Amino acid sequence: MADVHGPVALDSARAEVVLNRMQLLVTRKLDGLLQGDYLGLLPGPGTEAGESREYRPGDDVRRMDWPVTARTTLPHVRQTVADRELETWLAVDLSASLDFGTAKYLKRDLAIAAAAAVSHLTVRGGNRIGAVVGTASELTRLPARPGRKDAQGLLRTIALTPPRPGRADLGALIDMLNRPPRRRGMVVVISDFMTPVSQWARPLRKLGVRHDLLAVEVVDPRELELPNVGVIALVDPETGSMHEVQTADAKLRHRYAHAAAAQRAEIASAIRGANASHLRLRTDSDWLLDIVRFVAAQRHARTRGTTR
Known part of the structure; x- marks a missing residue:
């Protein structure tokens, strides 16, 4: 039993259909949530001085x-x-580990969905959106441009990025948004964060000092716990190595769940340490509903005077 999907590259026609469907879903669900003088996805107070x-x-x-x-x-x-114009940057990790999913979606699908939602919520009134995209072999910068047409083009480029074996350097990907320094704005880091925290925590903290920062963590339930289904063959999408695991072993399942919980707690702690908001999307959940709840909670927290 193979509990992994192989790399799936979207062709142009399928990418267009997927992105159009995402745009329709996002428009129906998220329009109206952010009316008023709010800055971007995380409705915040902006940077220009006002009254006391x-x-x-x-x-x-x-x-x-x-x-x-x-x-x-x-x-x-x-x-x-709130600033009159917002510049939003996406740091999208498309490592091979995101071409994995055992539920409704691949993690890669959720990464693209999160990018589509952020794009829809921030590109208006002259706001610009750009992206840096990381795969195992290269880091690509897509310049920030205003308008929905350019935003759709950016999303198509992200969706059509071919999967490559290996792991992107998440720290270097994030650091592309630190150098050169940019005007204050919004930065969204989309990844499964499945690399040692020490490699990306410091660049993330640097981003959080200057920008309104959101970390979108994409997770598959098999990364949190193993089901009791006997022998299961797991393939590492980054190296191609395969391991057979006897999931009937209750002690092994417990150790796996304990280690996974510790890993996720370390990731969450590093994100909090960067003064970032944290959105977790799971492949077995309704990603759009999760985003709606997150945005509504952020707005409620802001209007009550809290920052996170």
Whole structure:
């Protein structure tokens, strides 16, 4: 029993159908969630200085307005105004490990879906979107351009990126958005983060200092726990090596689940340490519903004065 899908490259016709369907789904579900003066996917306050108001529990202490606080003897924070134009960058990891899926989708499908949702939510009013795409053999930069037509072209390029055996350097991919420094904006990193945290945590923290940062983690349920189905053949999509595992062994399943939980906890901790929002998409869940819930929760948190 092989519990893995082989690499699947989208041809032009299929890519067009998939992207059009995603666009329709995203438009129906997400339009109307972000009406008002919000910045991008994560409805935030922007960077331009605005008026001051009294501090409320949950406000970011980095926005304390100390002169007003001293004059009034009450803590105040400086409100900021959303930027008129937003520049959004996607860092899309298309390593061979994303050509895997044991449920409704491949992880690669979810990566493209997340890119489509971010594109739809941010490309309006002159906003620009660009991307860096990583495969095992190369890192590609797609320049940021305004307009839905260019955004659709960018998504087609991502969807048609051919799968290659091996692992992209996630740290180098993220660092492409640190050098050269860009104007403040929004950065979305889409990956399964299945590389040592030490390789990408520092570049991610650097991004979080300057930008509104979102990490989209794509996960397959077999990466979290093994089913009890007897002998299962697992193929590593990055190396091609195959291992047969006896899943009837309860101790082995427990050790696997424990190690997987520890790995995911380390990933989540590194993402929090970068001051990034964290969205997890699973191949056995409704990805669009997960995105809708995430965006709604972010808006609710922002309107209550919290930052994450």
